[in-house]
Amino acid sequence: DSGVTQTPKHLITATGQRVTLRCSPRSGDLSVYWYQQSLDQGLQFLIQYYNGEERAKGNILERFSAQQFPDLHSELNLSSLELGDSALYFCASSVAPGVGETQYFGPGTRLLVL
Amino acid sequence: GQNIDQPTEMTATEGAIVQINCTYQTSGFNGLFWYQQHAGEAPTFLSYNVLDGLEEKGRFSSFLSRSKGYSYLLLKELQMKDSASYLCALGPGAGSYQLTFGKGTKLSVIP
Numbered sequence: 001d002s003g004v005t006q007t008p009k010h011l012i013t014a015t016g017q018r019v020t021l022r023c024s025p026r027s028g029d030l031s032v033y034w035y036q037q038s039l040d041q042g043l044q045f046l047i048q049y050y051n052g053e054e055r056a057k058g059n060i061l062e063r064f065s066a067q068q069f070p071d072l073h074s075e076l077n078l079s080s081l082e083l084g085d086s087a088l089y090f091c092a093s094s095v096a097p098g099v100g101e102t103q104y105f106g107p108g109t110r111l112l113v114l
Numbered sequence: 115g116q117n118i119d120q121p122t123e124m125t126a127t128e129g130a131i132v133q134i135n136c137t138y139q140t141s142g143f144n145g146l147f148w149y150q151q152h153a154g155e156a157p158t159f160l161s162y163n164v165l166d167g168l169e170e171k172g173r174f175s176s177f178l179s180r181s182k183g184y185s186y187l188l189l190k191e192l193q194m195k196d197s198a199s200y201l202c203a204l205g206p207g208a209g210s211y212q213l214t215f216g217k218g219t220k221l222s223v224i225p
Contacts, residue, residue, distance in 0.1 A: 002156060033212060042217035043157070043201065056212055090156060102147070103213060105156040 003027065004093050004106035012112045018079040021109045023091030025072055031055070031094045032074040033103060034066055038087040049074055050096065081113045116140040118216035120202055125222045130192050134219045136185045136202030145205040147213060148176050148187045152198045160187070162205070189221075197223045 003026035013019055025032050034046040036059075045058035049068035060066075063081075068074040078085060088110050092103040117139045126132040136146070145164035149157035163169055163178035163185065175188040187200055199218040206212065 002158070004156075043203075043215040045212040045214070048212055058212055088154075102159050102162065104159065105149075107156050108154075110154075 002104040002106065004091060004104055006089075006091050006106035006109050008109060009107065010110050010112075012114065013081060014114055015081055015083060017081050017113075018077065019081065019111065021076040021078070021089050021091075021111075023074045023076070023093075023106055025074070025091075025093030026104055029093035029095050029104075030072065031096055031101070032068055032072070033092040033094075034060075034074070034076050035090045035092065035105075036087050037090060037108075043090070046076070078111070083113050086111055086113045116143070116204055116214045118202055118204065118214065120200075120216040120219045122217070123220045123222070125224060126189075126192055128192055128194060128223055128225050131188065131190050132192060132221065134187045134189070134200050134202075134221065136187070136216060138183050138185070138202070138204060138216075140183075140204055140214075143204040143206070146176075146178050146185050147203040147205055148174075148185075149201040149203060149215075150198050151201055151218065157201055160200075164205075192223050194223050194225070197221060 005024045031050045046060040048056040066076045088108045090108045091106045094101040148160040151157040161176040201218045202216040203213040
């Protein structure tokens with residue numbers, strides 16, 4: 001158990017819908033990262049927050065957004081869902097976004113868009 | 115940009131030693147991570163190399179050569195529970211904080 005929690009564990013929804021994924025980092029970690037993992041693409045970095053502020057953006061679609069709240073939990077919002085958005089979504093956390101900081105991953109949310 | 119190559123799949127026998135290679139091209143990075151991921155589960159941290167050479171941690175060792183753009187993960191005394199995907203990831207470089215992952219090597223340990 002990494003100490004990172006994610007809810008829900010599974011999510012089934014329809015195309016065009018909107019969902020929110022939630023992540024709570026390890027105690028003491030200020031930085032949160034979101035990744036998407038699909039069968040053919042591997043783990044793709046989406047976005048990173050540090051102490052409530054966005055720090056880096058990766059391959060995140062405009063239909064996706066995220067935020068980190070004052071209590072440091074983070075939410076990833078996915079809207080106008082498409083079949084191709086079906087994937088595992090992982091949240092990871094680290095103490096700070098520095099060099100050499102190990103990222104610890106949560107159990108993931110498995111999203112299925114029908 | 116960054117590019118990472120790993121073999122897609124490997125098979126090894128219980129009790130044996132296996133080496134999983136990772137080659138990369140990058141304009142800059144600070145270190146290289148290895149993660150283990152069982153099917154459908156979260157990646158878990160195995161090792162981090164920042165300097166060239168071998169880092170040993172129990173049954174697992176990881177090696178880095180920056181001049182050759184090459185790393186490997188060595189697993190000794192293989193156990194059935196080592197069947198998993200092994201992900202090589204480049205650590206942050208100048209101006210970036212995220213990890214860049216390879217697609218992973220799926221290792222199957224057979225009796």
